Every structure is written in structure tokens, then in C-alpha cells.
Amino acid sequence: MQTETVIVQTLGAAGTGYVSGAAICRNLGMSRMAVWKHIDHLRALGYEIEAAPRRGYRLLTRPDRPLPTEIEPLLVTSRFGRELVYQDRVDSTNRLASALAETGATEGLTVVADAQDAGRGRLDRKWHSPPGTNLYLSVVLRPAVAPQAVPSLALATGLAVLRAIGVLCPHLHVGLKWPNDLWLDGRKLGGILCEMRSELDRVHHAIVGIGINVNALAAEWPADLAATAISLRQALGKPVSRPLLLAEILRRFEEVYDSWQRDGLKPLLPELETFSILNGRPVRVHDLAGDLTGTAVGLTPTGALLLEQPDGSRREVIAGDVRIRPA
Numbered sequence: 001m002q003t004e005t006v007i008v009q010t011l012g013a014a015g016t017g018y019v020s021g022a023a024i025c026r027n028l029g030m031s032r033m034a035v036w037k038h039i040d041h042l043r044a045l046g047y048e049i050e051a052a053p054r055r056g057y058r059l060l061t062r063p064d065r066p067l068p069t070e071i072e073p074l075l076v077t078s079r080f081g082r083e084l085v086y087q088d089r090v091d092s093t094n095r096l097a098s099a100l101a102e103t104g105a106t107e108g109l110t111v112v113a114d115a116q117d118a119g120r121g122r123l124d125r126k127w128h129s130p131p132g133t134n135l136y137l138s139v140v141l142r143p144a145v146a147p148q149a150v151p152s153l154a155l156a157t158g159l160a161v162l163r164a165i166g167v168l169c170p171h172l173h174v175g176l177k178w179p180n181d182l183w184l185d186g187r188k189l190g191g192i193l194c195e196m197r198s199e200l201d202r203v204h205h206a207i208v209g210i211g212i213n214v215n216a217l218a219a220e221w222p223a224d225l226a227a228t229a230i231s232l233r234q235a236l237g238k239p240v241s242r243p244l245l246l247a248e249i250l251r252r253f254e255e256v257y258d259s260w261q262r263d264g265l266k267p268l269l270p271e272l273e274t275f276s277i278l279n280g281r282p283v284r285v286h287d288l289a290g291d292l293t294g295t296a297v298g299l300t301p302t303g304a305l306l307l308e309q310p311d312g313s314r315r316e317v318i319a320g321d322v323r324i325r326p327a
Contacts, residue, residue: 003028004038005069011049011059020056042069064215064239066112066135066246074247079108080139080257081250087111089131091118094193094209097138101197101205105140108254112137112246128225133216135242138209139253143261147198150206151319152265152303153257154180154194157208159268160256161190162275164248165212165232172235175277178296178305178322182212183277187230189213210249215239266301273298278322283307287320296322 006028011019024035039049039057046063062070068084075081083106090096090113097111113136116129129136143150158176165174165182175183182190190212197204213231221229232240259267273279278296285292285307292315294307304316 002068002072003030004042005072007035007038007042008047008059008062008069009073011057012062014058016058018052018056018058022056024057045069064242065114065132066137066242070243071112071247074243075250076247077108077250077254079106080254081108081110081247083109085109085111087113089113089115089117092116092209093136093138094195094207097140097207097209098195098197098205101140101207107140107142109140110137110250111139128222128229129211130216130220133220134214134231135210135212135246135249137246137249138207139250141206141208141257143203143206143257145203145261146201147196147203149264149302150194150196150198150203151179152301153206153208153260154192155272155299155303156256156260156265156268157192157194157210157253158182159272159275160253161192161210161212161249163252163256164245167248167252168240168245169232169236172232174275176272176275177277178299179303179319184230184232184235187228189230189232208253212245214242214245264301265299265303269299269301278305278324282325284323284325285317285320286323287317292317292320293325 007024010024010027021032021035025032043049045067046065048060050058050060066086068086071081071084093111093113093116100109115131116136158180161182162174162176165172172184174189177183180192181188193209194206196206213229215233216231218234279298281296283296292307294309296305297308298306300306300316304318307315307317309315
């Protein structure tokens, strides 16, 4: 573990008691001055640490921020999140992750930020990314698959996030709206953005970005989102730990990703179908070719939406924006 993670763990294990500076120094093999510098940095990150002469240090409060010091002890993954890049604020976690991938970042490197200035979703739509409330992360992947298989990764990722939310918030009925949105009570809870750099027959890297509205309050939404966005906190009536949610997402994502890379999307389809909010509903799909209408009747192993048209024929929709039509 990193030095500051060890300090937080040591203080946390003491509960409300003090841990002497000498004990921390012995444990870490460093000087009192070095320990003090780390304590000072932890305070800057939001930890409330009290220091008392002849008694030592004690941890009073810890921040609900996706910090490495909070995430590292929670990880049970072998790769995902083991290298964690945290930023208070970035333009976009996907952009930073992509830049790191270009310089050789290993698979599983995770970029997480407390806020984004240029967070975005599909079609470069802006993603509202205020500080202190929600979860914004991107994972570097190097899948050994053909480039045409990568678009289905958005659905696999959505399934992983749904599994993670189900562990922490088992009473919520979160659904998946093809191709990459998470929905709760008829409003958008989160989204997934997959990007890749590839050649015709080879994927150099893929970046999967995940944005989830975790603790935003109703009064905090901009006017244009107030009626269409929702957070876990709004639905539950209480806050959700961002570190716990991030660690659980990384755990479930690694599991699903390994399955997807090995066997494709097909084994995941039955579970994906149970989460789909579109199945059996009349929809309108807008893509570059225009509008299509019909009834959503399932997903294909390539991740396409299967649409039954008014004449009874079925069509696979590879990409597009979907809206549910009145019955």
C-alpha cells in the first residue's frame, strides 16, 4: 500500500483513539518530519486529523472522495484500479486516460476525478460533472478482440455497473437503456462512453468512461436537467459512499470484462435483457439515416438493438438515439 493509505488505515483501525507519532514512524520506517508532511497532505485532501502533544494523532472524519487512500484498501481486483490516477478536477477523465494509454499505460489503469470541466457523453454531449457529489472514472483497456467487437463493450460495462449498484442499493430498480444509459424512475442516472484507437484488425486500446449521479440533490441540477436526471441519493433519501461504489464497480467490471473478452456478449444477453427498459416497448430510433419506429424486442450478440417494424419484419439497429413512444 502507498504510505498515506497505510497512515489512514492505521489511524482508522484505532477508532477514536490516538496513535503515537513514534509508532507511525516505526511502522513506516521514516522520520517524524516525513510523517507530519504526509499528515498535512491528508488534511489537504479532506481528512480531519487531530494532533495532540504526547498522545499522537487520531482520525476524526474522512472525506467521501474517490481518493486512492480510500479505494486501495477496498479493492479485490487483480488489475482494475490497481493503478489509480486521482485528480480533483480534469477536463475529461476519458481524455486523460487516453493520453496515458498513448504513453503505455497498462490495462486496468483507472482515472477518477472529483469534477470534470468538459465531461461528455455520446455524440459529444456535455455531461454535468460538478465536484463533491458524483462519480466520474475511465479505465484503460487493451482487449484482444477485433475492433468491430468493441461497441458491445458499452453494454457489458452497463451490466457491470448495474451489478455494482445492486450490491450497494439492492432495493433500487435501475435499468439499462440501449445503448449506454442507466435509468432510474424514468430519469437518467448515468452513462457510459467507449472510445478506442485501432487499426483495421487490431485494437491498440479502448477507454471506457463511466459517469454516475451518486449524491447530487434535486436542487443542484441545472434547469435543463432537473426533470430528466436523478441520483442514487435522491432515490434512496440518503447518501451513498463514492469510494465503496467505485471499488464495487471496478470489481464487477473486471469480472464482466474478462467474460466479454473471452466469450463475447452472448453469455451476458439473458441478464442484459432483464435490465433493459426498452424490451416490448414502442420506440423511435434516430440515426444518420433518419428515423425508425417499431417495438424493441431484444439485443443481438453484437450489441445491436433488435427492432420489430410495423410490417412485422425485424431489423438490427447498430447505433442511434432511442426514445420510448406512447403506447
